[in-house]
Amino acid sequence: MNYTVQRMWIKRSPTAREAWEKMLKDAGIRGEEQVEYTVGVYDGDKLVATGSRFKNVLKCIAVCKKYTGGEVVSLLISHLMSEVFDAGFTSCYVYTKPESVQSFGYLGFKEIERVGEDLVFLEKAVFGFDDFLKKLQKTKVPGERISGIVMNANPFTKGHLYLIETAAKESDVLHVFVLTEDLSAFPSAVRMDLVKKGTAHLSNVIVHETGDYMVSAKTFPSYFLKEDRDVTEIQASLDAKIFKNHIAKTLGITTRFVGEEPLSFATNIYNGALKKIFGDDLRLVVIRRKESDGEVISASRVRQYMKEDRMEELKNLVPDTTYAFLQSEEGKIIQKKLKEEEM
Incomplete structure (x- = not known):
């Protein structure tokens, strides 16, 4: 068979989008907007497979039943992987169903973790998860009370600081993980x-x-998870398993601290899923959020004040180090971008 791989301009062409959405629907998955590159594999004029990527994550992969398990899958995934590595990434990730793991295994992907029959997280990387854990291992410090916190800090507020200071008082060592992904208003390096x-x-x-x-x-x-399953819970379960089974074991962490989230229904679900997965193996401690003027201090509140030019009021919400950054040229550029988002 002579198959061809062609880019599908799903955000420009209604015809391409319709064909893409039909293929996904036939495969029992939903389309999503968070993709930046989409291709189709064609048998003559017939679309027989499609796949997308967002940065270094492969998404929305669907193959006609007649073409599964053969050359088409290999051609599709190999093409998307080349796109990822040509874009300068040194790692490639995919979330898939358990029945698809073997196909990715043939192409060099390794399983990191899975959530029952719902989800498997795989990677192919020059320096992968094992290397990440080895790097973490070098920072391991002995102690009886080793704790962890995971945060985005977009930006770092007095609420984040209160959570860390509270956890630090109850710990011999506290490992704080800041999300690396660069999709926030404040870049990863700044956070x-x-x-x-x-x-x-x-x-x-x-x-x-x-x-x-x-x-x-x-x-x-979320595209391939069933509508009646809570996506947030499944995501949290994956995060919890990676943290519990790999990161906590590497660093000897016995407690994870999280902030109470009275304003976020999704985060409440997330914290509940962490507690369920951690069980008796890892203690989950929920800290009440710090308030200012009767309101919870949150990064979203800080960003809103920035949009509204209420910079003087931010002194009550962020540490001096964060406030100094907000007053810098780089901070003013971020403020300008936040304002433009409102337009």
Whole structure:
């Protein structure tokens, strides 16, 4: 068979989008907007497979039943992987169903973790998960009370600082993980720097990047999960399993601290799923959120104040180190971008 791979301009061409959506629907999955490159595999004029990528994550992969398990799948995935690596990434990730794992295994993907029959997280990387864990291992510090926190810090607020300071008082060592993914208003490098500067006075705190191993809701592919299953719970379960079975074991972490989320229904579900997966193996401690003027201090509140030019009021919401950044040229550029988003 002579198959061809062609780009599908699903955001420009109604015809291409219709064909794409039909193929996904026939495969029992839903389309999603968070893709930046989509291709189709054609047998003559007939579309027989499609796949997309968002950064270094493969998404929306569907193959006609008649063509599964053969050359078409290999051609599709190999093409998407080439696109990922040609874009400068050194790793490629995919979330798939258990029945598809073998096909990806033939192409060099390794399983990181799975959630029952719902989801398997795989990677193909120059420096992969094992290397990430080896790097973490070098930061391991002995102690009886080793704890962890995972945060986005978009940006770092007095709420984040309160959570870290509270956890640090109850820990010999506290490992703080800042989400690496660069999809937030504040770039990853800035968020990391603000957390490090804001916690510099705490001698038992070690700040880490999450790499690609603590999943962001923006890249998590809900498209193939059943409508009647809660996507947030499945995502949280995957995050919890990666943290419990790999990261916590590597660093000797016995407790994870999270902030109470009275304003976020999704985060409440997330915290509940963490508790369920951790069970008796890992303690989950929920800390009540810090307030200012009767309102919970949140990064979203900080960003809103930035949009509204209420910079003086931000002094009550962020540490001095964060406030100094917000007043800098780089901080003003971020403020301008936030304002433009409102238009």
